[in-house]
Amino acid sequence: MKVRRLEIAHFRNLKHVVFVPGPFSNVIYGENAQGKTNLLESIWMFTGARSFRGAREAELIEFDAEYASLTMQFDTGPRSGQEAEIRYNNNRRSILLNGVERGASTLYDTFRAVLFAPEHLSLIRGTPEQRRNFLDAGLCQAYPRYLAVVRQYRRALQQRNALLKDLPRNASLLDTLDIWDRRLATAGGMLAMGRAGYVKRLDRRVRQAYGGISQYKEEFSVAYRCGAFGGEKPGNDEEAAVLLHLALKRARREDMKAGFTTVGPHRDDVEMTLETRPARMYASQGQCRSAVIALKLAEAASLRDICGEAPVVLLDDVMSELDESRQEYLLNHIGMFQTFLTCCDPENIRRLRGGKRFLMREGELTADDA
Ligand SMILES: Nc1ncnc2c1ncn2[C@@H]1O[C@H](COP(=O)(O)OP(=O)(O)O)[C@@H](O)[C@H]1O
Ligand SMILES: [Mg+2]
Known part of the structure; x- marks a missing residue:
């Protein structure tokens, strides 16, 4: 480009x-x-x-x-x-x-195009939501078919949450909850696997980019953490959907009490590690800046790897x-x-x-x- x-x-x-x-x-x-x-x-x-x-x-x-x-x-x-x-x-x-x-x-x-703007500096210490958004933006740019997956997941989540709020007043809705559990698990399985694969690529590239910026004096890496998988490593979208479905079932009682969905990819995070410690807690201002720049360069390199063309x-x-x-x-x-x-x-x-x-x-x- x-x-x-x-x-x-x-x-x-x-x-x-x-x-x-x-x-x-x-x-x-x-x-x-x-x-x-x-x-x-x-x-x-x-x-x-x-x-x-x-x-x-x-x-x-x-x-x-x-x-x-x-x-x-x-x-x-x-x-x-x-x-x-x-x-x-x-x-x-x-x-x-x-x-x-x-x-x-x-x-x-x-x-x-890939953009670094000063407001992205909060990516390291900010909320998991910011990191998920960064991830989903990169994922969807590299593989546009994930746009539909993200949308499906979001819609299923909204529906399930609305249902959880209505349930105390209308117990007959319980059957409908099963339907939304399945839909959420299907879209969520795809989304979590897409993110996991993308972060793996990103990790390779971000290590190189951060290495270059710091003249190989420091190491920075990223990993995807999907809470709903527990310690399991699903091999494909279907396995991921099964694990997520089980997690939703396990969480059902708690979800009904809370009135929203407490497990799933919408609660996930990207773990960012500087040397051996969580960057979120230990990175200095300058290290945060280097790390965010490295993430953006890694996003660009991954996009080039996947699409065959440099943004x-x-x-x-x-x-x-x-x-x-x-x-x-x-x-x-x-x-x-x-x-x-x-x-x-x-x-x-x-x-x-x-x-x-x-x-x-x-x-x-x-x-x-x-
Ligand atoms: N619609 C607009 N019409 C004219 N000037 C604008 C408009 N929107 C922003 N600006 C002006 O653009 C300037 C900021 O430009 P910006 O590119 O952010 O500066 P910088 O060189 O610091 O990056 C400000 O002076 C602002 O008033
Ligand atoms: Mg400016």
């Missing part, structure tokens, strides 16, 4: 930008509030036309402008010279791929709090990914070898050939 050219009109503070990046490292530097993150956000929009800042569409259009448009030429695998356009106008969004109007899901299947890598404000050798690694050793890295302090990018640099100032981008 390579972005060849991006033309931006009236997107946030980017009035008119023509961005022609290089095939590998691209550094965008500039002071605060100049538009660097907005530029990365504009690239991210091509992964499915949704902002990573959870912004509403109206916020994306430049203040007082009528419309916003993003036009990107990019290469994917064997197909070079593709063009996608996203346009916001009068509360209407339109997406064109090679001149044909398409839905957002077509973009999702076509353009792949683009967006790194927003990664440099602060990293020592020189870690910065050097990010600037020069991310290998075959096309990367877009923002930072404030131009001092940080002195060590960039090759690659391209750009200055962002008040929404205007200039290539810096110095």
